[in-house]
Amino acid sequence: MGACMSASHFRHAGSRGVLVLGLDGAGATTILYQLVLGKRLETIPTLGLNQESVTVDGLELECWDIGGLDQVRTLWRQYSRDADAVIFVVDSSDVERLKLASTELASLYKGHSKRNSIQHDRPLLIFANKQDTPTAVSTQQVEKVLKVNYIHVDTFRIFPCSANNRESLMKGINWLVTELKGRSPVRPHGDA
Numbered sequence: 001m002g003a004c005m006s007a008s009h010f011r012h013a014g015s016r017g018v019l020v021l022g023l024d025g026a027g028a029t030t031i032l033y034q035l036v037l038g039k040r041l042e043t044i045p046t047l048g049l050n051q052e053s054v055t056v057d058g059l060e061l062e063c064w065d066i067g068g069l070d071q072v073r074t075l076w077r078q079y080s081r082d083a084d085a086v087i088f089v090v091d092s093s094d095v096e097r098l099k100l101a102s103t104e105l106a107s108l109y110k111g112h113s114k115r116n117s118i119q120h121d122r123p124l125l126i127f128a129n130k131q132d133t134p135t136a137v138s139t140q141q142v143e144k145v146l147k148v149n150y151i152h153v154d155t156f157r158i159f160p161c162s163a164n165n166r167e168s169l170m171k172g173i174n175w176l177v178t179e180l181k182g183r184s185p186v187r188p189h190g191d192a
């Protein structure tokens with residue numbers, strides 16, 4: 001499953017770095033491999049990160065799926081500097097932890113310097129995942145609790161999805177790719 005703890009941030013020239021994040025169990029790894037392999041894999045909690053690339057509409061996305069467990073979340077910031085975009089995955093059926101998800105999302109944008117925070121002009125795609133479950137709340141409800149407007153991200157959108165359903169994921173990914181094509185990469189030559 002490509003798990004590694006590398007901090008090399010290797011990227012091909014022209015590719016875009018995409019952080020795939022979320023609280024533990026939200027579905028980040030399942031979504032990543034649905035995008036890369038076109039099928040749902042059985043996952044285990046990510047204790048470091050999974051790095052995979054996927055090309056969509058001619059644009060290579062270098063994805064870093066970092067674990068969401070409390071003790072792993074500290075890694076999120078290490079990759080923030082090089083991120084052209086963020087995919088934030090929310091478990092729509094885990095209503096009790098939506099507020100925590102909101103706090104963790106906001107903290108990504110509150111670094112002390114550009115070195116450890118996401119730039120506010122980078123697009124943010126939020127997946128309201130697990131819409132196939134009977135207890136999932138609506139996208140509108142997820143948006144209300146996440147309070148994304150308070151983070152002052154210039155461009156964000158929330159898409160309902162299920163990691164079982166690749167088509168629901170591609171709606172969000174296609175939006176993200178269109179946004180990325182309209183922007184220069186954070187590191188144009190992919191230098192380390």
Ligand SMILES: Nc1nc2c(ncn2[C@@H]2O[C@H](COP(=O)(O)OP(=O)(O)OP(=O)(O)O)[C@@H](O)[C@H]2O)c(=O)[nH]1
Nearest residue numbers: 024025026027028029030043046067068130162163
């Ligand atoms: N019903 C349903 N289950 C899902 C969905 N997405 C993920 N899951 C399940 O949720 C569990 C956690 O999924 P992961 O992809 O490992 O979650 P994660 O966000 O990578 O978790 P960490 O690695 O701990 O950060 C697994 O049992 C998945 O099969 C979904 O859309 N619907």
Ligand SMILES: [Mg+2]
Nearest residue numbers: 029045046067
């Ligand atoms: Mg994972």
